Amino acid sequence: MLEPNATPKSLPINRRPVLLAGFTEVIWLPGDSLLSDAVERLAPQAALQRARAAPPLLCHLPNTARRLRGERFPAYDLLELLAFVRPASFCLPTPRGLAEALGLPLPAAASPSDSLALQAPLLRQAARALLSELAATDRRRRRLIGLARYLEKAGWIWAPDVLRALQAGDFDGRAAPGIAVWEDLPEWSETAPEPAPASLPIEVEETRQYLAQLLAEGAEQRPQQADYATALVPAFTPRLEPDSPNLVLAEAGTGVGKTLGYLAPAGLWARKNQGPVWISTYTRHLQHQIDQELDRLYANPALKAGKVVIRKGRENYLCLLNLAEIAGNAAQPSLAIAAGLMARWVMATRDGDMVGGDLPGWLPDLIGLNRSQGFADRRGECIYAACPHYSRCFIERSVRRARKAEIVIANHALVMIQAALGPDEKQLPTRYVFDEGHHLFAAIDGAFAAHLTGQETLDLRRWLLGGEGGRSSRARGLKRRIEDLVLDDAGAIDLLQQSLDAARILASEGWHQRLIDGHPMGPTEVYLAAVRRQVLARAPSDGAGYTLETATLPLDERVTEAARVLDEAFAALQRPLRDLAGRLAKRLDEDADTLDTPMRLRIEALSRGLARRADMEIGAWRSMLESLRDGQALDAMAPDYVDWFALDRNDGRELDVGHYRHWLDPTKPFAEVVAKPAHGIVVTSATLTDGSGTAEAWAAAEMRTGAAHLPLPAMRARVASPFNYAVQTRVFIVTDIGRNEIDQVAAAYRSLFLAAGGGALGLFTAIARLREVHRRIAPALEQAGIDLLAQHVDAVETATLIDIFRGEIDACLLGTDAVRDGVDVPGRALRLIVFDRVPWPRPDLLHKARKAHFGGTAYDDQLTRLKLKQAFGRLVRRADDHGVFVLLDKAMPSRLLTAFPEGVTVERLGLAEVVRRTAEFLNPPVQPDTAPQTAISGGINLS
Structure with a gap:
């Protein structure tokens, strides 16, 4: 604040x-x-x-x-x-x-x-x-x-x-x-719909020529890059049967030039067919890296602005109505200051993207993360054409730009959501490239899961009822968003009132404290209280203060009865919402000749939003509750779903509680709603397979990308890295420290970081160990003049920590999986990686079910090798990089060593020897150059 x-x-x-x-x-x-x-x-x-x-x-x-x-x-x-x-x-x-x-x-x-x-x-x-x-x-x-x-x-x-x-x-x-900076923004205008793209194929030779053209101006020529680009061509040829996309799984080692390698065939196809290719990533850093690479395809900035657009979910963009309301009604000085600084950013931003765009990553730290999120539409409260700022809206502008773009840079989450719910555009893309394909399974898993929790139900209540109880809330409820559309429709007004009345059964503000105090209000909170009681009674607790979970069966009788009552209450809410959505959709047909475009789009969006919450959100919750009323029904669903109860905690503080359902294999719905409607798909990464080189490794990649559920087999391509890892890297496993002895672990991190002189990334499988190691080693590193950055310790957002680490060549950074996945640091700024222990999968209930389904111990090994392979891949990002990878876990099984590139020798040594060799490898003594400087050719010194 x-x-x-x-x-x-x-x-x-x-x-x-x-x-x-x-x-x-x-x-x-x-x-x-x-x-x-x-x-x-x-x-x-x-x-x-x-x-x-x-x-x-x-x-x-x-x-x-x-x-x-x-x-x-x-x-x-x-x-x-x-x-x-x-x-x-x-x-x-x-x-x-x-x-x-x-x-x-x-x-x-x-x-x-x-x-x-x-x-x-x-x-x-x-x-x-x-x-x-x-x-x-x-x-x-x-x-x-x-x-x-x-x-x-x-x-x-x-x-x-x-x-x-x-x-x-x-x-x-x-x-x-x-402060009314929105008055200065340009307006967008509607244009005619774009025709569907053609289906002309691209050829191998023209792809090679186009790539060479893009590389003409002094770029490094990489034969592997051309091989990789042409391996993707089948994804850009016409499909032969409905629901049978041409799928290419392409693994490209670091240094191949993967980004430009797939942009060449993607850009060629887009130009040839006058249609978009959607490039989807997992991390926001890669979205903007791809945007920079596209300068090669579109050297003219004005042309690029019309042909390339970055798309994200609506919650990522600043909402001008929220800004105006906060600025006009800010009772707290700190909130008004936040509004003023955000308004200043609006005067300069390219596209209003608050998450990974040109908003400084540290500004939300300054104004408060919750406050910064309040400037975005994070609850789906948009009033569309009824908004006075609609014609200047950043979100609506990006949606319209995407309709005419050749390259749309999206993210996995948006692709899943728009495929499942219906796109903002009139038609889904026919061509996708999923970069960071090793994260695709996790993104799919999150998109198709259902969570019946206190926070989720509170969010739905706010969406329906807005601010309540006289609180100074800007939340715009359904009535405010819809009432002017139904003024002349008594039936719709009645359905609206029924919906609002029924919504009061949802968890309300203060629900969590009422559960702790034993005084739940209404059927939702009663159910959550019963779930919480069952979790606390049955979940094993190690006292660490983190999330507790337990199986749903056998059910506590109080959970069964609360589930029955809540299901009936949800039915009473679902019916009017569904009917109201249908009534709005019917108006689109009945009043087609009188509705202008903005009004039509607004009605369409509201109808879709109501249907989504009635059928997909409440419908999923009802399915979960119904299964609890009959244990046999829940068992019958086991082949498709995994259900469990959980109490979400962090550092002993309770955050949420609820009933969770995930697909056992989430690539099944992905194959149906995303892959089958597409004509061509590329899934690519440096770590699609686990490095074991076995047929099972490719089969696992097909399982994790949905290829196994498609009619046609996936085409496989692997292009090896051009780097000489045996020369450029060292891998050590420390054999003489106890991984559970935090003093020994901290001493190892301190000694290794000092030996490298900084430029080190410390990775942890548990936040508690990260914090303890940080507390112990920070003073010594500071005395040595080495900045120590730490996720979960510094009051700095993770992406900004990575930016600092990348920019400060001798800094060190401690982090967990999120840091490992977001780091792309070429050069000496990252020359050492230290992993605290073998990164086995977390043995939660969901993983237990998937382990049994996907292959037992072999499944654990695949996931662990992938994590090691991904972490090691951070070390060498360009031809002159050198780095050391250290694992502080003597229990590392030899069968996992295939995670490291072929030719790399893995040595098991004591800590003192690892420290000595790390220092020697990363900081070799400078040899005096005493050779005579006489051999000259063409003005270049060859001595």
Whole structure:
């Protein structure tokens, strides 16, 4: 939460103290002082007291406060000023990152311990540079002044400096426009529907020629890339039978040039057939990496803007109506400041994408993650054409751009959802490329699961009823979204009222505390209370404070009775919602000649949303409840589904409770609703198979991608990496530490990180161990001048942590699976990976069922080899990279070693020897060059 200024007037930059917080010491530079004569090293509590007395200049207030082990305090956060002066621009949220972004010289530390102290003056320099830049701007100055005055009224600490830099006094005689930045956005307009694409094939030779054309301007020529690109051609040929797509499974080793390799045939097909190819990824980083690669296909930015679009779910984009409502009704100063900074970003953003787009990843940290999410439509409350900002909406613009695009860069989740629910476009794509294919199974699993939990039912209640109980909520209920459409339809009004009345059986605000206190209200909370009781009674607990789960059977009788009552209540809610959806759909037919396009689209969206919640959400919940009323019925469903009860906890704090259902094999619905309607599909990754080289490895890949459920067999392609892993990497298994002895594990991480001189990624299979290791090794690394970043410790979003790690060449990063999957760090910034133990699958109930279904121990081995293979693949990203992979688990079975590339020798050694060899390999001694410099040819030194 941003804090308003505690002082009435801004002070000159040089008179403000500077605060930089490490893990063991804090640097404090008093106002009007230079580093050489006044820098002080304080304990965290002493620094916190000073900061509360005199707001300091600092970088990233939330993380600073966490390191000081206190609450946030008023401060001049340079990142807030940067968000105003340079919105929608990339900058690492560190003093060095600010200096690099602003072109300031970086001081050289005489010793590692001086590093933090020498960064302090950078913050004053950065503040002056940003305010000077603002003073020099002429573009949209009046709008900036109006926005700064809005922020000044909210108490933003930087507002006086900003207004002074903008010379706002010159505009006192004229009204400044204020925060209504949406008025300046261009409008989109409707166009005629696009025809279906043609089905012309592309040929192998023209694909090779097109790839060569794209690589013509100085790009590295890679024979493997051409082989890979042509292996994908069958996916871009016409299919021969309905529901029988041409599917290519393509494994391309790191360094092949996979992205451009599939963009070549995809772009060629799109141009030839005047239709889109959807490129789907799992991580947002890859979405934007693909976007950058597409500059080769569309060198003209204006042409690219019309041919390429990044698509995500609606919840990823800023909602202009939410922004306007928050800005106009912000009772809290910190919320108004958040609105002002988001409005400043709106003035500069490319497409309004808040998650992985050009919104600085650290800005949600500053304004609060929950607050930042409030600027997006995360609950499906869009009112479409009834919105005053509809014609400028970022989401609607991206949907319309996608209709005319040749390349749509989407993500796995959006592809699944739009295939299951119906697309925003009039027709589904016929060609897909699923990159990061090793994540496809997890994405499918999440998309086709059903969760009957407290949070899910509360979300549905909010969607239907909006804000309740006099609370200051902006939630827009169904009545507000629909009432103007049914004013003349008494039957629809009655169905609407029935729906709203029935919705009161859903969990409401405060449901979780009522369950803990034993006072549930209504049938949903009674059912959840019974489920919670059964979980607590039966689930084994290791005292770690994390999620508990138990099988549904045998049922506690109280669960059975509560399920019966809740099913009847859901039936009473489902009926009017379904009928109302049908009534709206009927209007589309009856009033087809009088409805304009925006109204038609609005009615269509509402009808689809109502049907989705009635049939897919409530319908799935009813199916789950009905199965509980008869244990035999639940057993009969076992071939398709896995049901269980769970109490979701984190660090001992309860978050949610409920009844969960997943497909035993989720690729079955994927094959039906996504794959079969398509004509051609590519699923690609560097780790489609587990590296074992067996026929079973390809069979497992086909199982995890849905190929096994399609009429035609998948075509397989594998292109090996061009890298010489035997020369460029080392793999060590440490044999003399106990993996359960946290002191020994921490000592190993510390010694290895110091031996590498940083540039290390520490991976963990449990958050608790990560935090304990961080606590133990942070002081030693700080003393050595090595920045230690940590997921689940730093008050920084994971993607931003990875950005910092990528940008700070000698930093170290601790993380779990999410970090491993998101890291793409070429060069010396990542030269060591340390894994705390063999990453066996988590033995939860869902995995237990799938293990029995998919092959027992062999299934465990496949998943574990894939994780090891994926982690190892982070080490070498380009031809001159070198790296070391260390596993701190002597119990690593030899049968899993095929996860590492052929030719790589895996050595089992003691920690001291691994540390020594790591240091030697990553930091070889420099040999003096004494050879005579005489052999010259063509002006190039060949000696």
